[in-house]
């Protein structure tokens with residue numbers, strides 16, 4: 410493959426606000442990240458995906474960009490950024506930027522000019538007249554609010570925003586928007602970034618603004634998910650920008666189906682290198698992430714098998730800044746934090762595709778023990794709470810939904826030490842520190858050869874060096890209520906990945922006991938017949 414995309418990459422996501430503060434203002438920053446590059450190098454990762462660091466009023470923590478070519482002052486300067494790229498590169502680490510181009514901030518110059526009446530910039534956004542005193546259409550919004558807001562002082566004009574009010578959607582029917590984005594991408598590629606994580610990239614191009622068919626959430630989505638216009642834009646960006654710099658692109662693709670994903674990352678079409686799918690993230694909900702049930706390991710395994718066998722290349726992620734911590738989703742993992750986390754390390758690194766680690770996952774960070782809505786910062790939690798309130802859902806039930814589902818669960822400050830504020834900041838952290846930081850922190854893990862961190866390290870090294878793990882075929886072997894078994898096969902060499910996805914010991918069928926060579930596992934004791942709670946083993950036939 411011609412570009413920076415490599416099959417042996419292991420990518421680490423940094424949510425800059427929450428990674429490391431260097432100046433005591435309670436917010437993580439770029440100098441903080443630089444100070445932790447040695448740690449990341451020792452972890453063995455080779456690529457960092459940086460959630461947005463651009464100038465932003467932070468209505469959605471940087472996913473509302475006010476200036477695509479400036480660094481958020483609280484995160485540092487452009488010089489700091491250049492320094493980060495250089496210092497990372499010196500350690501063999503590439504930087505991937507978050508490209509948020511479905512919408513800008515309403516504080517972006519373009520939107521401001523549009524508001525001032527400049528027709529050129531009005532056409533950068535999706536502005537429509539209401540219909541007989543009603544909204545332009547019946548669409549839904551990702552944050553459970555109304556997707557249409559009044560455009561400035563206009564009496565009858567509205568602008569479309571599929572996310573927050575402060576995130577107006579760009580008009581991708583306008584070729585000038587494409588030109589602007591190409592220019593922005595080149596700006597960062599010239600600085601040496603190796604690729605982009607493309608935010609909600611499959612919703613860019615709205616086919617029409619007609620009413621959609623009524624849905625539980627996001628009515629209207631059939632008019633903008635993976636449209637031909639979107640494919641065309643991606644092809645252009647690939648050919649005219651990414652290829653020029655050998656850069657790669659991973660798309661965040663909401664609601665994506667297997668077929669759509671296959672098209673979006675079909676090498677011959679030349680669009681994206683890989684996509685984040687969402688189906689496996691829903692294995693503990695009833696169709697909407699706010700209505701959580703017990704996680705069904707079987708449903709999870711079946712979904713993984715579907716995507717592993719259905720796509721040539723996957724992204725293997727179980728956490729990010731929008732998701733609750735995965736080990737907290739296994740209802741029975743409480744007493745097995747180490748085991749559940751290391752099993753997930755084993756699973757993440759042995760599935761076929763590019764593994765993604767979300768900051769803190771490598772030390773087994775858990776959901777926050779939030780006690781009330783006031784402790785939660787995320788805009789989505791608040792808008793969803795309002796919507797639920799308007800539907801008459803009682804306060805206690807609302808809180809239960811939000812406590813489990815809030816994106817802040819995955820955004821709590823990184824736990825470095827057992828000292829004040831977990832070593833994240835000397836000031837007041839922007840979001841509360843998880844109460845378990847004395848138990849769960851990097852410093853403690855670094856002293857424990859049998860700990861969570863060291864296991865992740867070993868799995869990363871293995872993933873980066875074993876050809877069968879890098880490029881072997883995925884062959885499903887067993888999906889039961891608790892056992893997930895699959896092979897990775899390359900040139901006749903066979904590896905068997907065995908995971909107990911529950912907190913109960915389980916007997917292995919005879920044919921899975923006979924593999925005699927253990928490459929690695931998260932237990933040092935035990936027998937071939939049983940998998941212990943959340944046990945993971947990687948086996949090989951010794952051929953003797």
Ligand code: TEU
Nearest residue numbers: 469472509551572608609663730731789
């Ligand atoms: O997220 C898109 C998205 O649809 C969801 O994952 C989102 O987190 C929400 O929970 C829907 O219920 C991306 C970013 O990852 C997210 O942080 C941003 O808020 C969003 O786009 C808008 O830019």
